[in-house]
Amino acid sequence: MTDQAYNFAYLDEDTKRMIRRAILKGLAVPGYQVPFASREMPMPYGWGTGGVQVTAATLRPDDVLKVLDQGADDTTNAVSIRKFFQRTASVATTESTGGATVIQTRHRIPETPLTEDQILVYQVPIPEPMRFLEPRETETRRIHALADYGLMQVRLYEDIARHGEIATSYAYPVEVAGRYVMDPSPIPKFDNPKMSDCPAIQLFGAGREQRIYAVPPYTQVVSLDFDDHPFVASKAEHECAICGSGDSYLDEVITDDAGGRMFVCSDTDYCARRAEGGAA
Amino acid sequence: MNELSGGFADPAIESAIAFRAILKVTARPGRVETLTGHSGPAPISSAAAAVLLVLVDRTTPLHLAGDHDNPALRQWIAFHCGAPVVAAEEAVFALGSWAALTPLDRFAIGTPEYPDRAATLIVDGHDFDAKPAELRGPGIKGKAKLALPERKAFIANRARFPLGWDTFFCGGDRLAALPRSTEVR
Numbered sequence: 096m097t098d099q100a101y102n103f104a105y106l107d108e109d110t111k112r113m114i115r116r117a118i119l120k121g122l123a124v125p126g127y128q129v130p131f132a133s134r135e136m137p138m139p140y141g142w143g144t145g146g147v148q149v150t151a152a153t154l155r156p157d158d159v160l161k162v163l164d165q166g167a168d169d170t171t172n173a174v175s176i177r178k179f180f181q182r183t184a185s186v187a188t189t190e191s192t193g194g195a196t197v198i199q200t201r202h203r204i205p206e207t208p209l210t211e212d213q214i215l216v217y218q219v220p221i222p223e224p225m226r227f228l229e230p231r232e233t234e235t236r237r238i239h240a241l242a243d244y245g246l247m248q249v250r251l252y253e254d255i256a257r258h259g260e261i262a263t264s265y266a267y268p269v270e271v272a273g274r275y276v277m278d279p280s281p282i283p284k285f286d287n288p289k290m291s292d293c294p295a296i297q298l299f300g301a302g303r304e305q306r307i308y309a310v311p312p313y314t315q316v317v318s319l320d321f322d323d324h325p326f327v328a329s330k331a332e333h334e335c336a337i338c339g340s341g342d343s344y345l346d347e348v349i350t351d352d353a354g355g356r357m358f359v360c361s362d363t364d365y366c367a368r369r370a371e372g373g374a375a
Numbered sequence: 376m377n378e379l380s381g382g383f384a385d386p387a388i389e390s391a392i393a394f395r396a397i398l399k400v401t402a403r404p405g406r407v408e409t410l411t412g413h414s415g416p417a418p419i420s421s422a423a424a425a426v427l428l429v430l431v432d433r434t435t436p437l438h439l440a441g442d443h444d445n446p447a448l449r450q451w452i453a454f455h456c457g458a459p460v461v462a463a464e465e466a467v468f469a470l471g472s473w474a475a476l477t478p479l480d481r482f483a484i485g486t487p488e489y490p491d492r493a494a495t496l497i498v499d500g501h502d503f504d505a506k507p508a509e510l511r512g513p514g515i516k517g518k519a520k521l522a523l524p525e526r527k528a529f530i531a532n533r534a535r536f537p538l539g540w541d542t543f544f545c546g547g548d549r550l551a552a553l554p555r556s557t558e559v560r
């Protein structure tokens with residue numbers, strides 16, 4: 096049942112038009128952060144209001160929505176966003192990656208490969224990859240305008256000098272379609288290669304920072320690295336204790352008071368499917 | 376049917392459905408989608424009418440070129456979109472035949488700091504059966520094909536990426552797009 100007090104998908108039509116125009120300009124200039132006038136949403140900023148607004152402007156009534164939060168569908172954040180769209184847009188929802196047409200995500204890209212019929216919407220807290228190196232907005236605009244990304248290279252190289260490798264393991268910067276350096280949102284760098292040449296449309300929404308950006312399907316997304324220190328999509332060197340997967344991203348979980356621990360898939364839908372049906 | 380008919384009966388739902396077709400063609404240059412059920416006064420196509428209804432409003436100045444600049448269509452746009460009709464240089468959107476939209480150097484191509492501040496051209500009356508050009512770039516697996524009114528203008532537009540205008544092609548109920556990122560051969 097749609098709550099009739101709201102317009103379809105909560106946002107008014109003027110706002111959706113503005114967000115839709117920003118999404119299209121984002122697709123036309125892959126990786127460039129398009130400013131938009133973020134609206135107040137009935138949830139706090141930390142809950143992915145940017146992603147929620149992009150999803151609201153994207154949904155059709157016949158969509159099947161999945162909301163993924165750090166690999167799981169049952170966190171408070173995922174459940175509340177899913178309920179929000181059930182209530183305001185009457186869309187069907189699912190926990191299955193393969194069964195979804197729109198997937199809103201925080202902190203992960205699903206393990207199950209995405210298809211041409213899917214849209215992946217990322218919740219982004221800080222869209223500017225240079226923000227911690229250069230706090231001034233006028234300066235980061237100039238950097239992107241000139242593709243003058245030396246500062247980022249210096250930061251990554253300082254990592255190598257200090258740690259012997261690039262220590263950045265989340266929100267690892269990428270170059271999109273050979274032009275813009277982009278923050279992939281705080282996904283583990285293990286997920287970065289999934290962004291490249293992906294058949295699905297990838298949209299990014301940052302609510303507090305009021306930015307929308309996009310990666311069209313089949314677009315080259317390259318993690319920044321150096322010839323002598325190539326990028327490695329690393330993960331824990333274990334197999335999943337539940338499904339046995341040797342190539343999915345793992346979380347380390349504490350199993351008892353005695354300090355027992357095990358590694359399990361972060362993507363719970365992927366893991367459950369493998370555990371049920373043998374190898375997925 | 377009166378002169379102002381042809382808008383959305385259920386704006387929120389119909390614009391959501393039409394936007395997904397617009398999103399798909401923008402994300403996948405070369406793809407052709409159909410947009411049915413929308414209409415405006417001649418000579419606007421139903422696909423172009425849908426693009427206006429989904430994307431254009433009083434915050435987006437619109438340029439009408441050639442035969443598309445007529446009283447009936449102006450009135451329809453004023454009623455359904457509310458967009459101010461402006462000169463090419465000030466336009467966020469521009470609607471007309473390819474011939475009427477030229478010369479193209481009148482349209483905004485964005486700035487190095489804000490490449491999004493570029494015009495979107497809505498080329499109406501497009502001949503989807505014209506000789507196809509080969510497309511490559513973001514959104515395209517390998518290569519794609521799309522009928523274009525010419526190739527030179529798009530090659531020049533791609534050469535100044537990330538600046539440049541973006542294009543929709545409309546003819547009847549058919550819609551395709553060529554964002555500035557697409558390489559035309």
Ligand SMILES: [Zn+2]
Nearest residue numbers: 335338360366
């Ligand atoms: Zn597992």
